[in-house]
Amino acid sequence: GQNIDQPTEMTATEGAIVQINCTYQTSGFNGLFWYQQHAGEAPTFLSYNVLDGLEEKGRFSSFLSRSKGYSYLLLKELQMKDSASYLCALRNGYNKLIFGAGTRLAVHP
Amino acid sequence: GAVVSQHPSRVICKSGTSVKIECRSLDFQATTMFWYRQFPKQSLMLMATSNEGSKATYEQGVEKDKFLINHASLTLSTLTVTSAHPEDSSFYICSARLERGTTNEKLFFGSGTQLSVL
Numbered sequence: 161g162q163n164i165d166q167p168t169e170m171t172a173t174e175g176a177i178v179q180i181n182c183t184y185q186t187s188g189f190n191g192l193f194w195y196q197q198h199a200g201e202a203p204t205f206l207s208y209n210v211l212d213g214l215e216e217k218g219r220f221s222s223f224l225s226r227s228k229g230y231s232y233l234l235l236k237e238l239q240m241k242d243s244a245s246y247l248c249a250l251r252n253g254y255n256k257l258i259f260g261a262g263t264r265l266a267v268h269p
Numbered sequence: 270g271a272v273v274s275q276h277p278s279r280v281i282c283k284s285g286t287s288v289k290i291e292c293r294s295l296d297f298q299a300t301t302m303f304w305y306r307q308f309p310k311q312s313l314m315l316m317a318t319s320n321e322g323s324k325a326t327y328e329q330g331v332e333k334d335k336f337l338i339n340h341a342s343l344t345l346s347t348l349t350v351t352s353a354h355p356e357d358s359s360f361y362i363c364s365a366r367l368e369r370g371t372t373n374e375k376l377f378f379g380s381g382t383q384l385s386v387l
Contacts, residue, residue, distance in 0.1 A: 193376075202275075202362050202378035203313070247312065257303065257364075257376055261312040 162186035164260035166248050171266045172238055180233045180246050180263045188253015194222050194233045195247040197262065203247055206233065235265075243267045271297050271367045275379025282353055283387055290348045290382045292363030298343035299365035303376070304336075307360040319346040353386045360384075 163185045172178040184192070191210040195203035209215055209224035209231060221234040233246055245262040252258055272295040282288050292302055300321045305313040317338055318326040325338035335357075337349040346365075350357055360383050364376040 200360070200381075200383070202381045205375060205377070208375070256315060256318065258315065259305075259312045264310075 162250065162252055162258050164248055164250060164258065166246075166260045166263045168261065169264045169266070171268065172235075174238055174240060174267055174269050176238050177234065177236050178238060178265065180235075180248075180265070182231045182233070182248030182260060184229045184231070184248070184250050184260075186229075186250055186252050186258075189226065190251040190253065190255060192222075192224055192231050193249045193251070193257065194220075194231075195249060195259075197245045197247055199245075206246075238267050240267050240269070271295075271365070271375075271377045273363065273365050273377045273379045275363050275382060277382060278380060279383045279385075281385045281387065284354055285352055288350045288353055288384060290350075290361055290363070290384075292346045292348070292365070292379050294344045294365045294377075297365075297367055299346075299367070300343060301366045302340060302346040303364045303366070304338065304346075304348050305362045305364065307362060307381075309360075313362060316348075321346075350384065353384070355386045358384055358386045 166182045193208050194206040197203040207222035214223045219236045224231045245264050247262045248260040249257050274293045276291045302319040304316045307313045315328050316331045319338045319340040321340045327333045340346040362381040363379040367375050
């Protein structure tokens, strides 16, 4: 089976940097994803890591360490619109995408 | 990017009725689609994997006779909630996998269907 852990809630200030951590345990691994989801909407793809290291895409970066079962999503220059849930998801050995419970991020002025 | 259309976005029905939700890949062919359910403030839970031209694969605990899935073409999968009850009220989301060569790394999601059973 698999298990994904991420913090339930985080708060941050507009313009700041926030790091959302995700740890996982799985018997098969075919990549780790981060999605953003606003309330009542479908998730939107943010990043994908399958090899160790940092992937940078604009204000968002994602890091993966397969040996540690650890990933983080880094959001820079936070904006109010970044207030959303951030879902860590891993693709397991059966190529199914399994989601963590999500981290609700609140950005305040 | 690839577009997945899901319809309807919201449905309210009486207990005991059946509801059909459609999921279409608009600009690509999807041999595999996934159906998720999400309760308020909880994560997406995979219900089943829909395979074009064959039977769907259901996750443990999901009743196949309750949630009928049909994937008759490369661009359309449907989920029918049969004899819906209030406990079936949830946000249902479909997704389609865009496969590029051997690297099928992306899932694209429909906009979701909020089902409310009275």
